[in-house]
Amino acid sequence: MVQKSKPPTAATEPKRRGRPRAYEPDVALGKALDLFRKQGFAATSLDDLSTATGMNRPSLYGAFGDKRELYIKSYQRYRDEAGAAIGAVFREEMPLRQRLERIYASALDIYLSGDSGPRGCFTVVTAAxxxxxxxxxxAMVLDGLTGLDKAFASCFRRAKEKGELPESSDPLVLAQIASATVHTIAIRSRARVPRKELEAIVKGAIDVMIGAKG
Amino acid sequence: MVQKSKPPTAATEPKRRGRPRAYEPDVALGKALDLFRKQGFAATSLDDLSTATGMNRPSLYGAFGDKRELYIKSYQRYRDEAGAAIGAVFREEMPLRQRLERIYASALDIYLSGDSGPRGCFTVVTAAxxxxxxxxxxAMVLDGLTGLDKAFASCFRRAKEKGELPESSDPLVLAQIASATVHTIAIRSRARVPRKELEAIVKGAIDVMIGAKG
DNA sequence: CGATTTTTGTACCATATCGCAAATTAATCC
DNA sequence: GGATTAATTTGCGATATGGTACAAAAATCG
Structure with a gap:
């Protein structure tokens, strides 16, 4: 029941008072997230979480609260990570097609990762x-969904301003198709559809969105 | 623990031998399906299923097998029903736009039904x-996904032959966008997005697919 | 070193869960 | 009516589950 034997890693120790934690909250939360993504809320027991995180149940409880709180914190963590990944793509300057390709590539990276099979998207697979x-x-799910919509919308709006899209195009509609494409690969990845096929779907959708063919 | 007190309804009784069933398998399976759709597999206990179906656990077990088998039979039933609904739309002759509208309308009917909140799509919400x-x-999920893809593909192929779509259009790509639109409304409905918004998404997607705007 | 603080580890509790065995009930067949 | 068949009902049992109480352990502070 030990996660790390060496003393706390972070150099910024405010010299905590009592017995030092045997775990690092960050990595523990990561392990919990992995489990919840794989099994969902109900199918994941506290024992599962305990062995996965290397913390025993009382420690788990003390650190993160009850199972539901831990689930919510895991989901929050997932959203932070996913948001950071696509946020990075949005901050860089690049042509529309490339931007879309990158976004979907990092989405696939997230969805297809996992030792025991692809885990799909937390929002789609278990949070929904x-x-x-x-x-x-x-509320979190809704926030995630509309957040993605808005990100895509601003992406298409920018592209339209730069002349990468026809004047007739509607950024909001395109954004919803872009989101739908994310959702469809999230679902399909969970059914172990191979990456190649998912990439083909993405490519077709991008072609349509950009107006190459329809 | 009684589902119906009056004798078996169906006129086609092969005069079964022993004590008559106190339940009708069809309605019981329907109740089980409702529960699984609402709560998923793990969160649904045999007791839940027992009270919902009006059958006690041994009867449940005798009729449908263990929990997993019941889940699979429920899912099969769901797919049969959903397949029948969209199959009906495909058999009729009508313009492309109208056909798509009808398909999405019946999808929304399925996803948004439920006494205690919309239940979404079985495939997307729990089976995946x-x-x-x-x-x-x-295998069932994959079959359902590709089945939808194929149905849409043949739909677009037909439309293209009839001149309802430009020659440049690719029915397979359009089909995947059509499926993705189904998936996105399935997910959003589970987050209680109101029907109006879902219909707006559908309308935008149809416009793009038909080529009205892009 | 002793007091204090915080975390860990063990053990426990009440309940839920899945599945099944045995007895009971209700129908048909002869 | 008695035998047979099939479904129901009751209740059990082994285990899993979420959560917690309590003592031991490991650090800092004075």
């Missing part, structure tokens, strides 16, 4: 499921 | 989740 019954999770 | 770990479910 919990969203019906849990208002807090629902 | 189980698909990673269960080959049989995965």
């Amino acid at each position: 499921s919990e969203a019906v019954g849990d208002p807090e999770i629902r | 989740s189980e698909a990673v770990g269960d080959p049989e479910i995965r």
